[in-house]
Amino acid sequence: MVKKMSSYVEDFPILKQKVNDEPLVYLDNAATTQKPRAVVDAITNYYYHDNANVHRGVHTLAERATEAFEAVRTKAAHFINAPSKDEIIYTKGTTEGLNWIAASYGQTHVKAGDEIVISYMEHHSNLVPWQQLAKKTGAKLKYIELQADGQLDIESAQRQITDKTAIVSLTHASNVLGVVNPISEIAKIAHQHGAIMVADGAQSTPHMKIDVQALGVDFFAFSGHKLMAPTGIGILWGKSELLDDMPPLEFGGEMIDWVQLQETTFKKSPWKFEGGTQNIAGVVGLGAAIDYLEQIGMDNIQKHEQEVINAVLPELQQITGLTIYGPQEAQKRTGVISFNLDKLHPHDVATALDMEGIAVRAGHHCAQPLMEYLNVSATARASFYLYNTLEDGKRLVEGIKATKEFFKNGTI
Amino acid sequence: MALSKLENLYRQMILEHATHPHHHGVLDKADQDIELRNPTCGDVLQLQIELKGGKVADIAFSGSGCTISQASASMMTDEVIGKTPEQIAKMVVAFSEMVTGDEPDDVDEILGDAAILAGVAQFPARIKCATLAWKAVYQATKTDDKKATLGFLHHDE
Numbered sequence: 001m002v003k004k005m006s007s008y009v010e011d012f013p014i015l016k017q018k019v020n021d022e023p024l025v026y027l028d029n030a031a032t033t034q035k036p037r038a039v040v041d042a043i044t045n046y047y048y049h050d051n052a053n054v055h056r057g058v059h060t061l062a063e064r065a066t067e068a069f070e071a072v073r074t075k076a077a078h079f080i081n082a083p084s085k086d087e088i089i090y091t092k093g094t095t096e097g098l099n100w101i102a103a104s105y106g107q108t109h110v111k112a113g114d115e116i117v118i119s120y121m122e123h124h125s126n127l128v129p130w131q132q133l134a135k136k137t138g139a140k141l142k143y144i145e146l147q148a149d150g151q152l153d154i155e156s157a158q159r160q161i162t163d164k165t166a167i168v169s170l171t172h173a174s175n176v177l178g179v180v181n182p183i184s185e186i187a188k189i190a191h192q193h194g195a196i197m198v199a200d201g202a203q204s205t206p207h208m209k210i211d212v213q214a215l216g217v218d219f220f221a222f223s224g225h226k227l228m229a230p231t232g233i234g235i236l237w238g239k240s241e242l243l244d245d246m247p248p249l250e251f252g253g254e255m256i257d258w259v260q261l262q263e264t265t266f267k268k269s270p271w272k273f274e275g276g277t278q279n280i281a282g283v284v285g286l287g288a289a290i291d292y293l294e295q296i297g298m299d300n301i302q303k304h305e306q307e308v309i310n311a312v313l314p315e316l317q318q319i320t321g322l323t324i325y326g327p328q329e330a331q332k333r334t335g336v337i338s339f340n341l342d343k344l345h346p347h348d349v350a351t352a353l354d355m356e357g358i359a360v361r362a363g364h365h366c367a368q369p370l371m372e373y374l375n376v377s378a379t380a381r382a383s384f385y386l387y388n389t390l391e392d393g394k395r396l397v398e399g400i401k402a403t404k405e406f407f408k409n410g411t412i
Numbered sequence: 413m414a415l416s417k418l419e420n421l422y423r424q425m426i427l428e429h430a431t432h433p434h435h436h437g438v439l440d441k442a443d444q445d446i447e448l449r450n451p452t453c454g455d456v457l458q459l460q461i462e463l464k465g466g467k468v469a470d471i472a473f474s475g476s477g478c479t480i481s482q483a484s485a486s487m488m489t490d491e492v493i494g495k496t497p498e499q500i501a502k503m504v505v506a507f508s509e510m511v512t513g514d515e516p517d518d519v520d521e522i523l524g525d526a527a528i529l530a531g532v533a534q535f536p537a538r539i540k541c542a543t544l545a546w547k548a549v550y551q552a553t554k555t556d557d558k559k560a561t562l563g564f565l566h567h568d569e
Contacts, residue, residue, distance in 0.1 A: 345478035355417050
């Protein structure tokens with residue numbers, strides 16, 4: 001018997017509070033998610049009972065810590081259907097994962113005249129590393145256009161990806177537009193031209209079943225904190241034939257095989273990338289978060305979020321003067337809704353909603369080129385997760401209506 | 413009703429300044445021209461100043477931003493006309509202290525109408541919105557290297 005989705009709220013003590021005298025409605029999940037007791041307890045238990053450094057020392061605690069640390073690697077591999085746990089690299093988050101691909105694979109494989117192809121909807125973390133790589137190597141950075149409703153333009157992808165393309169990197173799900181990109185389709189195009197395919201999974205992995213093999217990608221990165229794990233832990237997955245070839249980026253303890261005065265050999269992947277003492281408690285927390293999500297079921301999570309969006313989107317569309325960015329059909333969307341109220345700046349909207357206990361984000365969402373593409377300076381954004389209820393959706397709709405009424409003459 | 417608290421921030425005079433900002437536009441001739449961005453939200457402010465006899469003779473701003481940043485810029489332009497760079501530096505310090513929750517002496521006298529933005533102190537996430545225009549006027553009018561005293565401007569960066 002599956003627990004009723006709404007009952008999962010009980011697992012999150014932080015959600016049981018009032019903000020500005022109103023019950024909190026947390027709708028900033030695309031920025032970071034709240035942590036269930038199971039995750040916080042796992043970290044506490046680790047520090048109370050098992051804390052030691054991993055991969056060294058023969059004592060019992062070191063053995064326990066190492067076992068827990070490596071068990072999560074296997075768990076993470078299953079979570080995204082990676083062929084091997086040895087392809088799972090611990091990072092501090094998606095940003096680090098993408099930077100490492102650019103710095104290690106990119107610096108050794110991309111040369112002057114090559115092309116790197118991304119899209120207009122990328123988060124800065126899937127844009128700036130490639131821009132830097134292009135500058136350093138003399139490669140050209142190209143952008144795939146979007147359709148009028150914010151979906152990726154496949155024909156533009158076909159035009160932009162050529163035999164000169166070395167790397168295609170796309171976000172799997174947009175942190176602004178609420179769209180999911182057809183990664184497997186783009187990966188096929190990339191591979192036909194001899195390019196590798198990278199997917200930024202920061203906004204997709206928390207909300208849907210991920211299968212890196214079905215996606216057909218070569219690298220996939222995601223963050224723990226967006227799927228209920230602590231901040232400072234993430235995963236970079238890469239195909240072993242690529243990882244084995246890539247130079248490590250951080251040298252020091254943990255990642256070495258044998259150090260002599262003038263020469264050092266490194267461990268094999270993934271350990272050669274994990275220099276220094278790792279975020280062991282974060283890894284333990286990530287393991288607990290994956291357990292928590294899998295016990296609910298990624299398909300159930302996706303279904304629940306879809307139900308909430310199905311209910312809230314038409315209500316929002318009824319509000320005169322409210323612009324919603326991205327596709328207008330609920331079934332084409334994830335739980336991310338970016339919007340603006342006519343004649344109001346999103347900061348003012350976010351402050352007003354905060355006074356009603358509703359947490360949304362306002363700003364450029366680390367996607368300034370996308371804001372320019374949409375011809376806006378900023379947007380407000382509500383983003384839902386499995387603990388958000390239909391009632392939360394109603395509170396958002398009412399909150400936006402009240403905000404509109406408060407500023408009825410507009411302010412800009 | 414929770415929105416009633418908003419009236420502490422969005423006072424009528426602030427809304428009026430935001431809707432009908434003073435000195436909004438560009439100058440024909442400017443001695444100082446500066447563009448500042450708020451990197452966390454993408455807001456941008458262009459400020460132009462004409463100086464005569466060591467004082468601000470005319471000023472204009474443009475760009476995009478929220479109610480608080482636009483109202484603050486509008487009020488700032490009203491208050492700095494006719495002032496010397498030294499007087500402006502004092503005003504900027506007083507403004508910065510006021511919106512971060514200090515209560516500087518004679519704030520009404522130093523800042524004039526802009527003292528109404530004191531309510532921003534209750535909304536810490538909005539301090540940067542309020543200070544952008546004041547940072548700009550400070551940088552545009554400073555006459556020497558005052559980096560040593562700039563610390564107060566970086567409180568929110």
